[in-house]
Amino acid sequence: MLNYKIKIKAFDGYILNLSVIKILNYISKQNIKVNGPITLPTKKKIYTILRSPHVHKKSREQFQWFIHKRVLVVYNVTSNCLKQIELPSGVKLEKTKC
Known part of the structure; x- marks a missing residue:
């Protein structure tokens, strides 16, 4: 179980907000604690x-x-959990350990 800092970048603010909501919905289904979006x-x-x-x-x-x-800061997550999220094109997701 690791803590990750997820940085999400996009050229369009609307698509970025939709993808953040999609990630938060996926994480909430897994019962994982998250801080953000910042x-x-x-x-x-x-x-x-x-x-x-x-x-x-x-x-x-x-x-x-x-x-x-x-x-987004995500607590107590396995590394394979975040690979299953499909994001729209033009959205870049960077994952670093905290």
């Missing part, structure tokens, strides 16, 4: 690209990229 700060990346490759240097376009994060 909301971490959203990371924002901005990329600026020239629209025209030659003459119009002042004409630029900006793109934003948001990375939403949540943390």
Whole structure:
């Protein structure tokens, strides 16, 4: 029995919240103690690209990229228990021992 810190990342906040609810429902069926979800700060990346490759240097376009994060702390879990959860594409799950 181990304690795990589960960090969940996604580009879409709505899909991230749905997957956190799915994980919490799965964990509650197993009668496992959990703390969270803890909301971490959203990371924002901005990329600026020239629209025209030659003459119009002042004409630029900006793109934003948001990375939403949540943390769950799960107590007294076997390592195989968390592998059975199916998450939607675009959601990354990182598991570390506490």
